[in-house]
Amino acid sequence: MTVFSATSPRSRTRPRAHFVPFVLGGVFAAGAIALVAYLLWPTWSTGGANDPDKLPVSVGGTLFNLPTSAIRMKIQRHSGPQERIDLDFLYPSLEPPSTPKHVTADDVEAAMQPIDRIFLSIAAHHDALAPEQRAATIYPRYLDQAATTPEDGLTMRMFRADTPYGNEDFYSAASPALTARCTRDAATPGMCLSERRVDCADLTFRFPRSWLSQWRDVAEAMDKLTGQLRGPR
Numbered sequence: 081m082t083v084f085s086a087t088s089p090r091s092r093t094r095p096r097a098h099f100v101p102f103v104l105g106g107v108f109a110a111g112a113i114a115l116v117a118y119l120l121w122p123t124w125s126t127g128g129a130n131d132p133d134k135l136p137v138s139v140g141g142t143l144f145n146l147p148t149s150a151i152r153m154k155i156q157r158h159s160g161p162q163e164r165i166d167l168d169f170l171y172p173s174l175e176p177p178s179t180p181k182h183v184t185a186d187d188v189e190a191a192m193q194p195i196d197r198i199f200l201s202i203a204a205h206h207d208a209l210a211p212e213q214r215a216a217t218i219y220p221r222y223l224d225q226a227a228t229t230p231e232d233g234l235t236m237r238m239f240r241a242d243t244p245y246g247n248e249d250f251y252s253a254a255s256p257a258l259t260a261r262c263t264r265d266a267a268t269p270g271m272c273l274s275e276r277r278v279d280c281a282d283l284t285f286r287f288p289r290s291w292l293s294q295w296r297d298v299a300e301a302m303d304k305l306t307g308q309l310r311g312p313r
Contacts, residue, residue, distance in 0.1 A: 135159045136311060140204030140280035143311030150176035164203040171198045171287070172297060174305060195269070198301065199286040202309075211275035211282065215259045219250055234258070234295050251292060256299040262289045274302060278310060 134145045138161040150167040151157050170177055177197060209218070222243035228236045234253045239245035251260045251272070262272040270289030275282060283306060291298050 137162055137165060139163070139165060139202045140206070142279040142281040144202060144281075144309045145311045146309060147176045149178075164201065167200045167202075168197045169200070169305065170196060171291075172301060174198075174301060174308075195288050198298075198305075200305065201284045201286075202281050203284070204280060205277065205282040208282075210277050211259070212277070214275075215250075215252070219245075219261075223250060232295070234292065251295070253295060253299070256296060256303065258295060258299040260292075262292070265289065276302075276306065278306065 132148060135148055135151075135157065136159050137144050137146050141161075144165075146165065146167065148157055150169055152166045152168055156162060156165050168177060169175065219239075222239050222245055224238045224240050226237075230253075233255070234251055237250045237252075239248050239250060245261065247266075248261050248263050251262060252258065258274065260272040260274040263270045272287055272289050272292065274285045274287075276285075277283070285302050285305075287298060
């Protein structure tokens with residue numbers, strides 16, 4: 081009995097003594113993992129009040145600083161390289177638009193509201209033909225030979241009906257420089273498309289054809305946006 085009572089406590093204590101280092105090791109490992117996760121966790125999110133005002137985005141290797149709220153698709157609201165990004169800006173203020181209103185059944189039935197913004201797509205061009213070269217070498221093949229007399233410095237030429245641009249007109253001006261392909265007013269208002277190249281990216285602006293009545297203001301707005309969005313060289 082004396083031998084049993086003397087050895088029994090030691091036999092119960094020995095497993096606990098081996099178990100303690102494992103517990104302590106697990107605690108330290110969990111703490112290290114939590115610390116690393118905290119340090120590496122990104123400080124931005126894809127949406128919400130804590131989004132940064134601007135995001136550095138590389139398109140085709142060309143850097144742009146883009147207002148977060150102007151980016152139209154949430155999936156594009158992140159920094160780093162992107163193949164294409166789509167934005168819109170209020171016109172003529174060129175401010176990013178506010179959060180869009182919730183559309184109800186009554187809103188759908190309401191009359192179409194005039195477009196109050198200029199749309200912009202930035203995409204890598206992958207050595208495609210530059211917009212100015214397209215305007216100089218491709219479009220003339222499809223244009224009607226007759227050209228309208230420049231009105232307030234802006235010239236309009238119609239594309240022939242049997243061409244890929246048969247329902248469009250081509251506008252051009254020298255000062256300030258402007259080239260634009262515009263669809264004609266029909267069931268929906270006509271829209272204009274104006275392109276320009278910035279290093280390895282092509283910028284495509286879209287705006288209502290009716291704005292051409294103040295075409296100088298539109299051309300200057302596109303120049304201003306291009307300068308504002310271009311990142312440091």
